[in-house]
Amino acid sequence: MGNTTRQIINREEFFPPEEIFKEITDFIEKSGKPNYVWLKGSGEPSLYSGFKRLAQLIKKKYPNLKVGSWLNGTLLHRKDVRNDFLICDFIVVHLDSIIPKDFLKIARHHKDVKFNDVIEGIKLFKKSFKGKFGVSTVFLSNINTNMKNLDGLKDFLLEIKPDLYIIQEFNNEKFKPLHEDFKTRIKEKFSDLQSEVIFNFE
Secondary structure (H helix, E strand, C coil), rough: CCCCCCCCCCCCCCCCCCHHHHHHHHHHHCCCCCCCCCCCCCCCCEECHHHHHHHHHHHHHHHCCEEEEEEECCCCCCCHHHHHHHHHEEEEECCCCCHHHHHHHCCCCCCCCCCHHHHHHHHHHHCCCCCCCEEEEEEECCCCCCHHHHHHHHHHHHCCCEEEEEEEEEEECCCCCCCCHHHHHHHHHHCCCCCEEECCCC
């Protein structure tokens, strides 16, 4: 949805895990220990090859501190990536559309990202993940608000059974706010999911 200045698909250790860990411990010493440490960064966390090592450092020093992350799902078809994120206590995967052309239009991923890989990767990860698992969808007016996408998303959620489903809207000068009748339709559509559903509408 926003501008991406650099698109990559290969994992890198952008910063040493120990360096990031030091920043986290400094913050905790000054501000106190939170319930969760959310490892998100300014890009896609699964591209960071040092993620597992960083999470291990946190859990070793703070055994009762939970670690979470938000992913876009693009690399979850890879076994090494799935294994790295199994250490987390809470994972939220972002999925705006179950329709391939809309998915690619909204996310504007690297050219080598394949929609089917993303969907299959999410399914595989959910099967082996023991922590709390959520899915997040951001709706953009007239982009992914059609009934075909709503039906597809619901079928997908019913299949993978996340613990949490977060629904949000996105609007700026390019996108109009969601109509109130659409918000009502969404609430009716997803009201019978066997998941906690959070509606974050402006």
